Amino acid sequence: MSKIVVLGAGIAGHVAASHLRRKLAKEHEVVVVSPNSNYQWIPSNIWVGIGRMKPRDLIFPLAPLYAKKHIGYKQAKAIGFYPEGDNDEQKPYVLAEYVAGDEKGKQEKVTYDYLINATGPKLNFEGTEGLSPGKNKAHSVCTYTHAQEAWIALEDIIKQMKQGKKVKILIGTGHAKATCQGAAFEYILNVEQELRRHKVRDMAEITWISNEYQLGDFGMDGMLLSYGSNILKSSEMVEMIFEDRGIHWILGAGVNKVEDGVVHYETLDGEYKQKSYDFAMLIPSFSGHGFKAYDKNGGDITNKLFKGFMIVDADYTPKPYEEWTVQDWPETYQNPSYANIFAPGIAFAPPHGISKPRKSKNGTDITPAPPRTGMPSGITAKLVADNIIEMIKNPNHELHHKGSMGNMGAACIASAGFGMTKGSGISITTYPIVPDFKKYPDTHGRKLGKTFGSIGLAGHWLKLALHYAFIYKAKMKPFWWLIPE
Amino acid sequence: MTRRISKYKRFMMMNPIVQFFKFIFLSLKVLVIVAGGHGGTRKA
Ligand SMILES: Cc1cc2nc3c(=O)[nH]c(=O)nc-3n(C[C@H](O)[C@H](O)[C@H](O)COP(=O)(O)OP(=O)(O)OC[C@H]3O[C@@H](n4cnc5c(N)ncnc54)[C@H](O)[C@@H]3O)c2cc1C
DSSP states (O other): EEEEEEEEEEEEEEEHHHHHHHOOTTTTTTEOOSOOSSSEOGGGGHHHHTTOOOOGGGGEEEHHHHHOOOOOEEEEEEEEHHHHHHSSSOOOOEEOOOOOOTOOOOOOEESSSSSEEEEOOOOEEEGGGTTTBBBBBOOOSHHHHHHHHHHHHHHHHHHHTTTTOOOOEEESSOOOTTTOHHHHHHHHHHOOOOOOHHHHHHGGGEEESSSSSTTTTTTTTTTTETTEEEEEEHHHHHHHHHHHEEEEOOOOOEEEEEEEEEEEEEETOOEEEEEEEEEEEEOEEEOOOOOOBBBBBBBBBEEEEEEEEOOOOSSSOOGGGGGGGGEEEEEEOSSOOOOTTEEEGGGGGOOSSSSOOOTTTSOBBBOOOOOOHHHHHHHHHHHHHHHHHHHHHTTTOOOOOOOOOOGGGGGEEEEOOOOOOEEEEEEEEEEEOOTTTTTTTTTTOBBBTTTTEEEEHHHHHHHHHHHHHHHHHTOOOGGGGGOOO | OOOSSSSHHHHHHHHHHHHHHHHHHHHHHHHHHHOOOOOOSSOO
């Protein structure tokens, strides 16, 4: 009998736990440790942030589902890793602290045979002075509560515009090394469309602020896309959309401070600038959770497990951009020091960025960090679950299931406005996610045809269809596993 | 605002009938990407 502990019940953790439970006999234990009592379908937070969905439309409580499916659940957060156990506990364990109920504050050694760390990112608001959701008129849509607060503030601004006030709206990244530009991109287009719907578009100046060197970089070094019968750069596609929607942009901006209605940023030219606003949504930088790890005798072995995020089978040798290869990217998400620990989704430490790194004239890194979107998070979680199942059956098994982001495609359906007849979506697929410049030297490292873009109402329908499909799947309703990650 | 998308293109982008077929096409295209699978990069 084996016990598999999954830390986190986000996209990666939930996918791993549900596949393990479905495929493993009941004698094996699957336990999820996660502080949030609800599952949330994060991509739809964008629609909460414009008031077109309520948080209840994208969340559901985990405890009843896990009870029904025989998945153990502890509403707790991991606070320490003991992969060799300690003097009192022979088995490896994670120290977890309960965050709710009668047991709140109580600590427990959660032992395991296999550990899946799917704790995603820490939303590092502290990394930018003055950036905190709802403070200084700057908001976030990274969680459903943040998104709900953003909508309350936006609704108020819309009311003011209706009374004749001209406003400035600023949306983008809130840190020089932030990632998740795609979410901010969706939000700016949705906000723009909502202002048109409310007939106040002419009262707002809307500006995109980003650490990207070019529009459409998305932390993925941009893309060369098939677009209808043309081949377009993603920068050209986004420029077309922004110009068409009257959205201004500031690029190469490393936001370092947020004050009430004013954002301070450094440019790649080394200039320090400010931009005022009445409403902002700025994505914070993502960081590891700052976990510590200890050996059997209590010695600190954090650097065996973590490098900010969790160390996996990537090649972390520092090298210049020109020498980056797809082979640097992990394939199995297994920790090299402890073969029974894995980190799928955002929880693993990437070997380096994807976008070309850039520094300002003052030496500040202003470069998007590499994104790990929902699809790769789900795929990596599933392959980790499959490898663990094989390891349980044969402990000396070589890991067969592999999925490098350099050999994996992703579909990103960016909402560009809500509505069954007036909505819009920008559907982008890329293959591979991490460009392979050796295989595809003439097309910026990606396969044309499998890397394509499309704009229109169908994109909105697709995004909405995915919302319902993935919530159905997450609820583990009949035949849920037929819906791919 | 600078018009960068022609009236015809916009009509095509927002026409529900055209977009219905586009929806089917996009769904299949996404499925093909997913079904295309994934793998390692280190061993050829
Ligand atoms: C606004 C927004 C929109 C997005 N839109 C899209 C989109 O359209 N398409 C797309 O593909 N991707 C999108 N993404 C990205 C996508 O949400 C992420 O790729 C995905 O959520 C990553 O999954 P994860 O499980 O690794 O991390 P998360 O989803 O962040 O899950 C982490 C889990 O770990 C838990 N946790 C945290 N700390 C601890 C701890 N100490 N102990 C135990 N558990 C812990 C958390 O509570 C959570 O349950 C979007 C992201 C944002 C923010």
